[in-house]
Amino acid sequence: MIKRTVLISTLFLSAFLLFLVQPMAAKVLLPRFGGTSAVWAACLLFFQFFLLVGYVYADRLGHWFDTQQKGWLHIAVLLLSLVLLPVALDGYGKAGWTADPALQVLLMLTLSIGLPYLLLASTGPLLQSFFAEAHLGVNVYRLYAISNIASLLALVSYPFTVERWLPVQRQLQIWSCAYGVFAILSVATVWLYATQSSRWSPASSSSEQGAKHDLPKTSDYWVWIGFAALGTALLVAVTLNITLNIASIPLFWILPLAVYLFSFVVTFDSDRWYSHRLVMVPMVFFPALILLTQRATTSEISLPVSVTINTVGLFVCCWFLHGELSIRKPASRYLTRFYMAVSLGGALGGLFGSLIAPVTMTGFHELEVLTLTVAATAFWVLRKHLGKRLDAYLISTALLLSVVLCAALGVAKWGRNDASTRASMRNFYGVLSVIDAQESNGRLTRRLFNGAIEHGSQVLEPVTDAQSPGDYYGSTSGIGMAIESLPSSPRRVGVIGLGAGVLAAYGRGGDHFTFYEINPQSIQVAQTLFSYLEKTKSKVDVVEGDARLVLTQGKANPDQAKLQLLAVDAFSGDAIPMHLLTLEAFQVYRSQLVENGILAVHISNKYLNLRPVLLGAANALGWEGFHVHSPGDGDRQRGSDWVIMVKDPAPYRNSPWMSNGHRLSAGRLPHGPIVWTDGNNNLLDALAGQ
Incomplete structure (x- = not known):
């Protein structure tokens, strides 16, 4: 009884730590790469790959060594891993190794948590193999369900407790201490079970003698790999679908991953939780529903409904895929090989979603490919179990x-790249498209989209309107009024986030505008497909790189001349990356401004209320903040929200942005000011305040 309790405790803690470190590590790395949702996709690839390495390690130990030998070797490696504690990740560290951001993420994770993560990953199959040898005839796969419950608990606890109340460096410290406890428990478990050194033999269990699945065939391995790869690739695609147009934050990473894990829990805990008859009807609807959320606009479908359909749809698809894995699982003597094949499929799925799709596809198309593949697989597998009754024919x-509908939706989306689409491209930082459209007023307008979010436009005809700023940047917007309120002498303006380069239209002779942009494709689009940068009368510099890093390292203004105005207009999806809204970020911005210069922050957003965050930063800096809302003009100028921050508002008392704006104050906000720091920030506060 004691041995079993220690083993289950070790298994539970290992799975808990394995998945707790995932959002933790990604949160630390997110600022280093501009807050893009692809950071999480690259992290998922690392986690899947090292899960595979851990499973291979567990399988080879059992294949090459007897129970006592593999026990002693595992103890030695566990003790070696303690040398790497406490784990450290630097989100603002130097890249150095490679220019590819995805590879940078993989290398940083490997050097920091590679070995501890490998050992945590290997614990499940290794201890289950010990358990299977000591407790013949017991359903060892229930331990797999237990470990997934622990993983699920870790994921759910992170955004609501750990991230909310603990600075990220303290999180890593506590995790390192918990890993030390895990190492001690693992040594104790291995010590207890290694004393039973009996080896497997064909006659060791009468229940497994002559079992038809006792020796897996090559085809079995391919089926395991295929089902697992589809599940993981779909996980990555659905996560990107949710975060691409909203925000890349732990909460939206964890929701899909949690339902993905929960599908393992229900399918491997007991045979009664999955059957072909149970899964048939949900599989008719949800693959197509996921694709429909891509086509719907925000006026047609709300954020909660979209997120719900995506997460429930992911669960249904993974319930089917992982249920088929559970049905096809081998005898327990081959469990490490089964887990190794499943993890290999997971790594291949992660590789497709994180590296292959962004390189081979010009747009976000993998979701259509994967949902169609899952729907077709479900039809192929389930139709064999329907029988010949009328209702069976109807379900078939x-x-x-459903397969036909998924194919039609996919073709319809791919078909959008018609003559009106001038460019479509994709990289680590997002999906860009440039579309020409004839407006109802007769204008021909070119629009830039990042995902489904518009990031600027320009009138092509009539040409007299081509250099007139519109969208969120028109003359009645907060930023338009702020720029015009600057002294008439040559102006120095910095803009974080290039978009189409619309703000360059405000440049006059002698002015100097500097844009900071992390995405090289955005720079290419602004310089070749829009003419704001080319035709402005001011001097324009475009600095590639994360703006905060560039400003911190002193590369932004080589002549050390400070800015009269700095505009923060960088968006990841529909939200400013969180590392650009922390107190440390605002301190960097202040250092770049002249005395009593203007800081303008664009907070137009469908889902988040960022005013409490801006008020918290203004209070901490001793500044005043003014919220300027522009309703738009129903023509070129869209409704927009900007917050204008200055140290002393007195010199600007006659400025339009002061007369049209409202002073930020706690009385105007539902929950008062919120101060975000690099170590402690949580977007749930902004979601709750919307």
Whole structure:
């Protein structure tokens, strides 16, 4: 009884730590790469790959060594891993190794948590193999469900407790201490179970003698790999679908990953939680519903409904895929090979979503490919178990129609790249598209989209309107009024986030505008497909790199001349990356401004209320903040929200942005000011305040 308790405790703690470190590590790295959702996709690839390495390690130990030998070797490696504690990740560290950001993420994670993560990953299959040898005839796969419950608990606890109340460096310290406890428990477990050194033999369990699945065939391995790869690739795609147009934050990473893990729990805990008859009807609807959320606009479908459909749809698809894995699992003597094949499939799925799709596809198309593949797989597998009754024929027809609908939705989206699409490209930082459209007023307008979010436009015809700023940047917007309120002498303006380069239209002779942009494709688009940068009368510099890093390292203004105005207009999806809204970031901005210069922050947003964050930063800096809302003009100028921050508002008392704006104060906000720091920030505060 004691041995079993110690083993289950070790298994539970290992799985808990394995998944607790995932959002923790990604949160630390997120600022280093501009807050893009692809950081999480690259992290998922690392986690899947090292899960595979851990499973291979567990399998080879059992293959090459007897129980006592593999026990002593594992103890030695566990003790070696303690040398790496406490783990450290520097989100603002130098890249150095490679220019590819995805590879940078993989290398940073490997050097910091590679070995501890490998050992945590290997614990499940290794201890389950010990358990199977000591407790013959017991369903060892229930331990797999227990470990997934621990993983699920870790994921759910992170955004609501750990991230909310603990600075990130303290999180890493506590995790390192917990890993030390895990190492001690692991040594104790291995010590207790290694004393039973009996080896497997064909006659060791009468229940497994002559079992038809006792020796897996090559085809079995391919099926395991295929189902697992589809599940992980779909996880990455659905996560990107949620975060691409909202925000890349732990909460939206964890929701899909949590339902992905929960599908393992229900399918591997007991046979009664999955059957072909249970999964048939949900599989008719949800693959197509996921694709429909891509086509719907925000006026047609709300954020909660979209997120719900995506997460429930992911669960249904993974319930089917992982249920088929559970049905096909081998005898317990081959469990490490089974887990190794499943983890290999997971790594391949992560590789497709994180590295292959961004390189081979010009747009975000993998979701259509994967949902169609899952729907077709479901039709192929489930139709064999329907029988010949009338209702069986109806369900079979419905499954086939679901495949056809998924294909039609995919073709319809791909078909959007018609003559009106001038460019479509994709890289680590997002999906860009440039579309020409004839407006109802007769204007021909070119628009820049990042995902589904517009990031600027320009009138092509009539040409007299080509250099007139519109969208969120028109003359009645907060930023338009702020720029015009600057002294008439040559102006120095910095803009974080290039977009189409619309703000360059405000440049006059003698002015100097500097844009900071992390995405090289955005720079290419602004310089070749829009003419704001080319035709402005001011001097323009475009600095590639994360603005905060560039400003911190002193590369922004080589002549050390300070800015009269700095505009923060960088967006990841529909939200400013969180590392650009922390107190440390605002201190960097202040250092770049002249005495009593203007800081303008663009907070137009469908889902988040960022005013409490801006008020918290203004209070901490001793500044005043003014919220300027522009309703738009129903023509070129869209409704926008900007916060204008200055140290002393007195010199600007006659400025339009002061007369049209409202002073930020706690009385105007539902929850008062919020101060975000690099170590402690949580977007749930902004979601709750919307």
